Structures are given as C-alpha cells and as structure tokens.
Amino acid sequence: MTTSPVPTMNGDSVDTDRARTWVQAIAAAVDQHKDHLTQLDSAIGDADHGTNMHRGFSAATTAVAAMEPDTVGAALITAGTTLISTVGGASGPLYGGAFRAIGKALDTPTAGTQQLAAALAAGLASIQKLGAAAPGDKTMIDAYAPALAAFQQQAGAGADLAAAATAAADAAEVGMRSTTPMQARKGRASYLGARSIGHQDPGATSTALVFRALAETLGAR
Amino acid sequence: MTTSPVPTMNGDSVDTDRARTWVQAIAAAVDQHKDHLTQLDSAIGDADHGTNMHRGFSAATTAVAAMEPDTVGAALITAGTTLISTVGGASGPLYGGAFRAIGKALDTPTAGTQQLAAALAAGLASIQKLGAAAPGDKTMIDAYAPALAAFQQQAGAGADLAAAATAAADAAEVGMRSTTPMQARKGRASYLGARSIGHQDPGATSTALVFRALAETLGAR
Amino acid sequence: MKKFINAPEAVLAEALSGIAAAHPELKVDAENKVISRGDAGRRGKVALVSGGGSGHEPLHGGFVGLGMLDAACPGEVFTSPVPGQMLAAAQAVDGGAGVLFIVKNYTGDVLNFQMAAELAAEEGITVETVLVDDDVAVKDSTWTAGRRGTGATVFVEKIAGALAEQGAGLAAVAEMAKRVNAASRSFAVALTACTTPASGKPGFDLPEDEMEVGVGIHGEPGRRREKLRPAKEIVATALDAILTDQPLDTGDETIVMVNGLGGTPLIELYVVFNEVAAALADKGVVVARNLVGNYVTSLDMAGASLTVCRADADMLSLWDAPVNTPALRWGS
Amino acid sequence: MKKFINAPEAVLAEALSGIAAAHPELKVDAENKVISRGDAGRRGKVALVSGGGSGHEPLHGGFVGLGMLDAACPGEVFTSPVPGQMLAAAQAVDGGAGVLFIVKNYTGDVLNFQMAAELAAEEGITVETVLVDDDVAVKDSTWTAGRRGTGATVFVEKIAGALAEQGAGLAAVAEMAKRVNAASRSFAVALTACTTPASGKPGFDLPEDEMEVGVGIHGEPGRRREKLRPAKEIVATALDAILTDQPLDTGDETIVMVNGLGGTPLIELYVVFNEVAAALADKGVVVARNLVGNYVTSLDMAGASLTVCRADADMLSLWDAPVNTPALRWGS
C-alpha cells in the first residue's frame, strides 16, 4: 500500500468530488489486491472476498461516475446501495450498510474533519449493529475500530483531514495485522475454531485498503 | 520370472498332480505379479488385470485342491470353469475357455509331449474362437501363439516335456515383449488407437506367466 | 484449474441459462437470477423461497417445483445472493399467503435475507424466516456465528414444501420448517479440497493419507485434520458427533441422508450408507426414509456428509407427499 | 488413494448391502450379486437385464424398477460380471416372455453375456441380446473391438423398458432397443483420471492445462490429449464428432444427455448443456427431452459426456412413460 503524492488543494474539507474519488480509489486498490484478498479468504473462508469486493466496487465506481451529487454523502449512499445489491456474502451488507451510514451523516456539500469523524463512527456502528461482532473477533472491525479511534483522536487534536486519514490508515493496517493471532468468533472463519489462528482476516485487510484509499484521496503523502 | 529348481521325476508325462501343480504355480506367479499386471492394464486398459487374474487363480487353486482328479484334464477343466465364474472381464472367458479346452484334450491319467501340444493348441483355438483376435492384435495371443509354436516344434523334434515347456515359456516372453510396439486392434487397448503403441499388453504378460509356470511345473531349471 | 466453463465470471449466468434450457417447466429470470416454479404465485399458497451461494447444486435450484420450493435465488459461487434477488423472488412467487425464507445460517445469507425481508415488508409481502443450522461440527454459542446450515436444508425444504402444497398457512409452514431443523443434525468429512472458478486453486492442500473432519460446504478446512480411516470408522465419528448432540432412543424413526460433496463416487456413498444403516440398527434406531446421492455439494470436493433427522409421523407423511423437482421427484 | 471404503475387495459387496438398505423396494441377492425389481418375474412381461463393471453408478443398479430394468448384475469395479450372475438374474426375472440382455460393447461384457445366454438357453429361458455401441470416439471396424457402449445405455434401458412395461413381446422390445442404439451417439472428455480401489492410483497423469479427448468410462486415456479449452469449444468438438457420424437435419427431434463422469460439479454440467442447447438450436435441431447429471460415471473422474439420440415419436412417447427407479423417476 504505497502512497502516491496527490495535490492537497482542499486540505480541510471533503467535497462531492473527493467522495467520488474515494470510491474510485477503493476500487483501484481492490482491483490491485483482489487475488491477495481471495487468497486470505481461501485460508480461513470460502475464497471469494477478492471477487466480492471487486464486483461491488467496480459497480459502485460505475454508479457514482454517473452521478451529479449535491452532497458529500450522496455518492457514498449510492456506493453503499450498490454494494448491497451486487456483493452478496457477509461483506456486501456490512460494507454496504457502512457506506450508506457514512453517506447519510455527510448530507452537506462539504464536510470537515469533525463531521467526517462522526460519519465514520456511524459506519462502524452500522457494521456492529448488523454483524454483532466485537473487537477481537477477527473481523473487519479489528481494522475499522482502531482506524476510527485514530481519526477521532487526530480530529480532536485539530489535525487536518489528510493527517487524520493517514493516521487512520496506519492504524487500520496495524489492526489488520493484529487479526493474525486472533481466533475468529464471527463470520465463516469462526468455523475453523483454533485453526483460524495464524491467518490474517480478509475483511480487516480490505478495510485497511478502504482507509488507505481515504488517506490518498484526502491528500496524504 | 526366475526359475527355481524343481525335481524332474516324471520328465516325459504329465499326471494329475502336475496338472494341479500347474494351476497352483500360475496362482503363485499371478500373486507375485498382480500389481505389475494391473499397472500394465492401467496404461492401456482399466487397471484390473492383476486383480482379475488374482481373483480367478486363487479361486481355481482352491477348487483344484479339493479334487481327486482321475484325468490330467479334470483339474484344468475345473480351473477353467472357476475362472469363468469368478474373473469376469475379457480375460475370464478367454482363459477360462482355454483351460477348459486344454483340459478336455487331456482326458487320460497321464499325457505326453505330443498330447500336451495338441491340448495347448485346443486352448489357443478356444481363445481365437471367442475373441476373434489374430497375432499382431496386441493380445494374449501374441504370447500364446509363439509359445505353442515353440512347444510343437520341440515336441516334433522329440524333446521331453521340460524342454518343450521351457522353449514355450521363453517364446511366450519374447512374444510378450513383442506386443510393446504393436497397436492394439482388440480388447480395451484398441480404444487408444495409436496411443496403445509403446505399452506391453497385460494379457500377453499373464500368458507368459502361465507358460513359465508350466515349464517350472514340468521340471525346467 | 480444470473446469468445464467459459470464464469464471460467466459461470452463474451460463449455468442458469442451461437450467432454463434443461427444465422448461421452470421459469428462470436471468436478470434477477431467480429460478421459480412455472405455476409460481398460486393464490393462497404459502410460497417457499430459498437461496445461497452457487456451487452446491442441485441445492437450491434443483429443488424448485411441486411440493418443495417456489423459488431459488442462486448467488455467485459460495457467495450469498443479494437482497434484490430475494425480493424479486418473493414478488414472483407470493400468492398473497406470505413467503417463507429458508436461510442457511451463514453471516452473509442471514444479513442479505434480513435486508430482503425488510424490503419485502415494505412491498406489503408477509415474510417469515427460518434459519437452518444443523452442522454439529460447529459449536453453537451466542458469541459466535453459530452452527452452519447444510444437509438439513433438503429436509426442511421438502417437508415444509409439502405442507405448503397442502394449503397450510404461513405460521404453520414456518413452524414445521423450524421443527424439522430442530430435529436434524449433520456432520461432514472431506478427502480433498474444492476449487472455486474465481480462485482457480484448491482451498487447501491435504496429504494423500489425511482427511479434513468437520468440514462445511464452502471449501473451508474442517475442525481438524486426521489420518484417513476406513469408512466404518469415519461413520462412527460422524454419528457420534450427531448423537452426542441429539441422542436417539430405540424405536426412534429417522430420515437419513448420506450426501456426496460433489467428487465422491456414488458407489462409495452406498458403502457409507451401509455403515450408517448398520450402526443405527445396532442402536435400535429406525431409518424410515433415506437419500443417498449428491444433494448439497461443494463443487468438486471429495467428501460426504451425514444428516439424521428424528422424524415424527407428520414429518414422515409430508416426506412421502408428492414432489416434482429436477433433483427430487416422487409420488404423483 | 482416498476413498470412503473399508477395503478394496469389500467395496462391491458393501455397496450392494448399502443399496439393499437404501432401496427396500428392490431385491438384492447378495450371493449372486443381482439387483432386481421387487415384483420381478411378472408373468408375461419381457424382462430386461443389464450389467457391467461397477464404478459407473447409478448405472445399472440405479435403473432397476418400473419402466426400466428388471435386474442388474454389477461386476467388480470396471470388470464385467460373470456368466453365473447373469444367469441368476435371468432366472430371477424371467416371467416366461423372455429376457433381453442389454450389453455394453466391451470384449469382457460381450463374452460373459454370450456365455450367460448359452446357459440361460440350456435352462429354457429365451434370451435376446442387444449391444450398445454409441461412442464415436472409437472408430467402428470389423477388425477391431468396435465402438464402446456408454451413455446411450440409459436411453436404451429407459425406452425399451417402457415398451416392455406396456406388454410388448421380446422381439419388439429387442428391436426397439436396437433402434435406440442405432439412433444414439456419444463423445466424452476428461479433465482428470479416476482411481480404482484396487489400483489405488490415478490411471494417468494429466498436466494442469490439458484434457483427454475421446475417453471411455473405464479410466483409460482418450484418443488424444489436448490443451484445455473453454466449454464452448469442447462442446463443439464433441458435437462435431457426433454429427459427423450421424448428421441431423433441421427439425429433427432429439433426446440429449449431458452426463458427468463422477467428479464434475453439476453447475458445470449445466454450463455444458447450455452450450449444447445453443449449438443444436443453431442447426435447427430440437432438443425434445434431456438429462443433465451423473448417470454413467467413471468413479471420481472429472469429465463429461454428451449423448445425442435422434428420437422418433415412438421413442419420445416411451421416454415419457412412467419410470420409477432410484436414479430416474417420473410419471405416475
């Protein structure tokens, strides 16, 4: 997950274009890491997470490209709805619901760090409400929760969007790696019992891609 | 196919005991070469020739052991009938019919070289009548026909049984090896067309065992 | 990867088209990916809808027809279908008496069917949901995803389908489906991994003398790996897991399925059934009905699952009721 | 070797015992290894007997029942049964109207059934024999063993069985069986070899990107080895071989079977059938009836065969007649 230099023209607010760019950036990252995600899912799941994410975010990219959104959230709601209607599996409703929740919390033409922090929190709440998983269960939450905490902490400390998103992406990757020694208690990997230990969770891995894409979109270097 | 020294007490006639011993010797050889026969059949057939021969000759040995035969042929007829009723496949009726034909031609308490030559000829005739294969078709006939010819030639030249049977066994092995470059025209291997070339025929291989067992039984060294 | 396909992405659409060509008595909605009965939507009949990832054929599409499902929604291979599909299915088959969703207990299936149920309710369709969770290889607990749904799905679909066909109401059909699930337990063993079209590689490597014990139907490894053992001992392990969870008494009547996971020769399934029948007879348990064959597969996995349902008289008589689907057919 | 068995030598006997337990409506003679209809030997009904090596299940035992076979004699795996078995079967099912032996054209099957026919004649049973030889991968010639019998066996058994059920005489039933065979052609492709219990190893090694074209059902390699190709092209190859041998005209009606060889997922068979249906539609050929599934298998071989029968009105109506066997069941 390398970071390419992106101009930071609008460092302290997200606009409708950037929301769209985020979706596209996730799609690009998923495209690049598709086989890796599927491989991770092959070890402790059913070998479809890469294909699932790819199908969903390709469709979401197409859907948001066709829009003329008025609010930051509009594109994200569309992306979420598209994920729900194209992905299937566990990740479809979980990511779909999260993006819809994030989008609904961004019903303004632009949004700042605090507002984005609240929106990301709504996303996590949606995942937890649907999936009933807790941190430590070896799911996407183990990347999402620390990412959100880092973002909130930076936002509270007055950091700009790029800095907050970069901190979130870094924390997501740490969280992603922390899933390796965990024993899964939710999702398909839980069927393996102790044998799920020693493998990185595919959903936590895609969540790290989502936050890295956000950091890139918001201008991190 | 090594030859163990067997006492040549009755060099110029076969008796009822020797007929039985022949069947047992074939069973022992088949037992030893079972996997090899199956392996050959795996390359150009259906991987059952070793199992088939083993099932048949085990049953035949049991059947002849329980007999008190009056004629040389009686045990061979029983062996043939047992092969027919236990082997199945192509080799069951072919070998079964052959042993029955050989046995019928030996309806005397003892038999000499000439009579055995005629009996072996009756065996080949049975195989050809049932299976309609000719020399060169890559079947057991390619071992049987040269073996019979060698036996007949030795018998005509006044050789004793052991010498004739040894010549037959040697010729059967040459014939067996000659099947490798042939393209099969009969049996299952024929389905492979040109791809049957380069593989030794399993039935010719078991026929070589049959003649080597005869030579051993009749006292070859 | 060796498969009779044109492209991994095209498998589902092309298979659906093949199903449509092979079974003109079914309706196949290619756009929404819904397979339904030719006479679906009959007024007053409770409609049964199931679905799940593809790769388990004949489940579920092969069980659409008289006396069983009204519609099936196949997802991508090993991926739950999406709510829109399920909604389209519910709309296609609702005859005003409501729709029963039969959902195998996997997070993806549960969440997507849950969303579909909400959408259907918004459209004025009454939906009940039954979760199938029969796999005793997975420990049940409120802290986990719970047990997987596997072989019992066939029993639930058959028996609830028969009851719906007889005109029972939604609550009664849902209740029966739950009873069948509650009475059923499954356990599976695999000798090889399966290969999904998208991943192109077997899900795991298994040495020539080992087996995966307690596997699911999505190519995941099982609870543990063991040395391969004779059929008799494998059956003893499976039955033991099942009977520990749900003891059976002398005289209890059962419906038993020995199911192939896709790559197991039928002759072996009969060898397995022979052991199951003998072991249950030893315990005085009656195998009143049985299925031996490939019903809930996992692509090309060489493996077998055992499902035992303690069946009461109602269940047995509904089991015997006519069924006319591509994969299950009897009665008139 | 990984199989759900106890011992290679015990497979056949134990599977037969499993079949007996699973299908109480059939009679299984464990000693003679004969599976027959519960009501076999009905006076005046022509009896159909088939058999062959085991490992092709559901063929033949799965086709014993109303409207199809009266008895099946399973041999050892891939080994023709013996004459004594066939005689026992003929004796068990003869109702005085004669027995039709349905024999797949393999040297072993032909010779053993020939001997059985002689034995039966000695017992006063009238026997007719029909040879099934539909596999166009093998060139027909008086100098060779001739074509193999494969998928068409199912068509012959179904259609001749229906005619016998209607009370037709032996000559008419035999004649119909021959007509069906003459109208049928098959071709098969394999992606992997199968492993017999006795040999314990796959019959051949096939690289990850190659397939065997023109294979039989006994694990032998095919006519040639080729690079693996998309389903569409594989179907084109198979259809081309079939139609070159027996051209079909626009408007011709056919019964088509896409058959799995044991290790092929059903979803792939539907992808294949989709291609077959499209290709035949292109030529104006009508697929009037079809079967998609595992009917004539080769243990765990991943492979598929295509059988096309040009069916006249008689054949179609006999096809539709009721059949009630473990593997094929319809009508009432």
Ligand SMILES: Nc1ncnc2c1ncn2[C@@H]1O[C@H](COP(=O)(O)OP(=O)(O)O)[C@@H](O)[C@H]1O
């Ligand atoms: N209950 C849950 N809560 C949060 N995340 C979950 C839950 N169940 C599964 N996941 C996530 O979903 C990922 C798997 O997604 P995917 O493979 O697309 O779906 P499926 O498991 O249905 O095949 C897991 O790696 C895990 O991170």
Ligand SMILES: Nc1ncnc2c1ncn2[C@@H]1O[C@H](COP(=O)(O)OP(=O)(O)O)[C@@H](O)[C@H]1O
């Ligand atoms: N028509 C025939 N005439 C003579 N021998 C034959 C004929 N057909 C097959 N065989 C012999 O039988 C052998 C195969 O025997 P076996 O494997 O036991 O039977 P099957 O081919 O039925 O599996 C072949 O190797 C060949 O030597």
Ligand SMILES: [Mg+2]
């Ligand atoms: Mg997955």
Ligand SMILES: [Mg+2]
């Ligand atoms: Mg053979």
Ligand SMILES: [Mg+2]
């Ligand atoms: Mg999945």
Ligand SMILES: [Mg+2]
């Ligand atoms: Mg054979």
